[in-house]
Amino acid sequence: MDIKPSYGLFVNGEWVDGEVRNKTVNPANEEVLAEVAWATESEVDSAVRAARTAYEQVWSKMPGRDRAKYLFRIARIIQERARELAVLESLDNGKPIRESRDVDVPLVAAHFFYYAGWADKLGYAGFGPDPRPIGVAGQVIPWNFPLLMLAWKIAPALAAGNTVVLKPAETTPLTALVFAEICQEADLPPGVVNIVTGAGETGHALVSHPGVDKVAFTGSTEVGRAIARAVAGTRKKVTLELGGKAANIVFEDAPIDQAVEGIVNGIFFNQGHVCCAGSRLLVQESVYDEVLAALKRRMALLRVGDPLDKNTDIGAINSAAQLERIRTLSEIGSEEGAERWSPRASCRSAVSGSPRRSSRA
Amino acid sequence: MVPVASEALRGSGVHLASVATAFPSGQAPLEVKLADTRAAVAAGADEIDMVINRGAFLAGRYQQVYDEIVAVKDACGDAHLKVILETGELATYDNVRRASWLAMLAGGDFIKTSTGKVPVAATLPVTLVMLEAVRDFRAASGRQVGVKPAGGIRTTKDAIKYLVVVNETAGEDWLDPAWFRFGASTLLNDLLMQRTKMTTGRYSGPDYFTVD
Numbered sequence: 001m002d003i004k005p006s007y008g009l010f011v012n013g014e015w016v017d018g019e020v021r022n023k024t025v026n027p028a029n030e031e032v033l034a035e036v037a038w039a040t041e042s043e044v045d046s047a048v049r050a051a052r053t054a055y056e057q058v059w060s061k062m063p064g065r066d067r068a069k070y071l072f073r074i075a076r077i078i079q080e081r082a083r084e085l086a087v088l089e090s091l092d093n094g095k096p097i098r099e100s101r102d103v104d105v106p107l108v109a110a111h112f113f114y115y116a117g118w119a120d121k122l123g124y125a126g127f128g129p130d131p132r133p134i135g136v137a138g139q140v141i142p143w144n145f146p147l148l149m150l151a152w153k154i155a156p157a158l159a160a161g162n163t164v165v166l167k168p169a170e171t172t173p174l175t176a177l178v179f180a181e182i183c184q185e186a187d188l189p190p191g192v193v194n195i196v197t198g199a200g201e202t203g204h205a206l207v208s209h210p211g212v213d214k215v216a217f218t219g220s221t222e223v224g225r226a227i228a229r230a231v232a233g234t235r236k237k238v239t240l241e242l243g244g245k246a247a248n249i250v251f252e253d254a255p256i257d258q259a260v261e262g263i264v265n266g267i268f269f270n271q272g273h274v275c276c277a278g279s280r281l282l283v284q285e286s287v288y289d290e291v292l293a294a295l296k297r298r299m300a301l302l303r304v305g306d307p308l309d310k311n312t313d314i315g316a317i318n319s320a321a322q323l324e325r326i327r328t329l330s331e332i333g334s335e336e337g338a339e340r341w342s343p344r345a346s347c348r349s350a351v352s353g354s355p356r357r358s359s360r361a
Numbered sequence: 362m363v364p365v366a367s368e369a370l371r372g373s374g375v376h377l378a379s380v381a382t383a384f385p386s387g388q389a390p391l392e393v394k395l396a397d398t399r400a401a402v403a404a405g406a407d408e409i410d411m412v413i414n415r416g417a418f419l420a421g422r423y424q425q426v427y428d429e430i431v432a433v434k435d436a437c438g439d440a441h442l443k444v445i446l447e448t449g450e451l452a453t454y455d456n457v458r459r460a461s462w463l464a465m466l467a468g469g470d471f472i473k474t475s476t477g478k479v480p481v482a483a484t485l486p487v488t489l490v491m492l493e494a495v496r497d498f499r500a501a502s503g504r505q506v507g508v509k510p511a512g513g514i515r516t517t518k519d520a521i522k523y524l525v526v527v528n529e530t531a532g533e534d535w536l537d538p539a540w541f542r543f544g545a546s547t548l549l550n551d552l553l554m555q556r557t558k559m560t561t562g563r564y565s566g567p568d569y570f571t572v573d
Contacts, residue, residue: 257493301529
């Protein structure tokens with residue numbers, strides 16, 4: 001696998017350098033993986049214009065069966081490059097390779113295959129006999145499942161005849177940039193998919209751009225509110241998929257061992273970086289001690305360690321900033337009277353050395 | 362065969378286990394099963410493998426199953442009692458758990474999955490259920506009971522998977538031949554082959570090892 005030392009923005013089927021440069025790191029060891037661009041307002045503008053041109057001149061006019069061909073082609077290339085994408089996702093995001101390899105990337109390919117199948121059958125999908133695309137979609141995705149979120153956003157939009165400008169999260173841009181390479185490899189017409197990397201300002205420039213017809217966002221409730229305000233009163237359509245930390249409720253007649261597996265999957269899957277992670281646990285008092293003992297016993301078996309180790313259960317928290325936020329919240333919990341407990345465990349440190357050399361996918 | 366084996370093993374420190382109680386069906390009058398057990402113990406067996414009465418168990422006559430195990434345990438005297446649940450015929454995990462609990466309450470020293478005489482023998486999920494049962498039984502009663510998956514474990518790699526489950530479910534206390542054993546004659550051959558491979562760096566064929 002090759003990570004380029006530097007990536008630009010993917011606009012109109014070509015790579016452009018981008019004025020503002022920044023770095024993306026491997027959260028497991030803080031090593032810099034690559035330099036990426038943070039798109040400015042004018043760069044976002046050119047991406048939206050490219051998407052508009054591609055929409056009007058090529059993609060919306062193309063018969064569904066032809067759009068399907070491109071999507072099938074993308075899906076197959078994703079399968080061919082699955083190992084590379086899985087390693088890259090684990091490097092940039094910190095999630096265990098077991099999850100990126102067995103969950104994220106196979107699902108990404110499956111989504112493209114699935115929506116490719118819909119592209120020529122939209123007349124039968126329940127939207128009337130001749131559904132029309134909306135136009136240019138501005139899409140902003142989070143860092144917890146970078147490539148999977150990209151697939152959720154891009155595959156259906158393209159299948160329906162829309163073109164997209166997508167902004168991946170600033171801590172996890174690399175798989176989206178490799179996806180841009182895949183679009184080139186698949187010979188996708190220029191401007192149908194545009195990838196603009198960057199942080200909040202880039203996202204703001206994208207969702208508030210007047211040339212965007214549809215805003216799709218997955219991420220924090222706070223940013224979701226800001227986006228709702230930004231698009232209010234415009235003709236834009238909007239989809240928001242926001243955080244909703246969920247509760248586990250365990251009653252006394254539950255099978256305790258199975259309940260514990262559910263609790264552990266709920267809160268520790270993907271380091272807990274899940275919009276619906278089970279971050280609250282409510283237990284009926286009569287089985288409180290039993291559940292807590294079983295949960296502690298189970299937690300002691302979780303392996304925290306190098307995301308690229310196949311035996312790792314819990315990899316790296318996505319960024320130093322997120323780790324700091326977790327620590328702050330834990331402190332607040334302690335101050336409010338919560339009792340802390342962690343299993344006695346040693347964290348296996350991530351391998352040092354350049355991932356560019358050490359991990360050939 | 363028990364007297365022959367007993368004679369051969371005298372003074373070796375190797376324990377001698379014998380099946381009893383109308384193995385493998387367990388379908389005989391209780392008096393016959395008890396006589397079978399007493400004969401094996403008298404002949405020198407220090408461990409008895411019994412099979413539970415599956416007919417009674419599946420019909421819901423748990424008390425009968427329990428009473429039979431108690432009686433056999435009594436007939437064992439000082440010999441250890443291993444209770445074979447024949448999990449391949451118990452149909453559900455709930456039944457495996459219930460039979461495990463029954464065997465432990467009735468005084469079994471070991472619970473074992475299978476006789477090896479029915480198509481489905483030990484499986485990893487069934488072993489997991491039994492390990493959870495012995496773990497919870499010790500927590501409730503203070504008495505530790507051993508587990509023996511038998512049949513179907515053919516390779517060293519399979520065995521390692523089981524040992525991981527033992528460690529992660531019941532814990533380190535069970536990682537001991539006194540508390541966890543495999544009943545798998547084919548496994549021994551594979552283990553010997555893997556060890557040979559480790560020392561010589563080459564694989565050899567099964568023909569060079571024991572034939573069973």
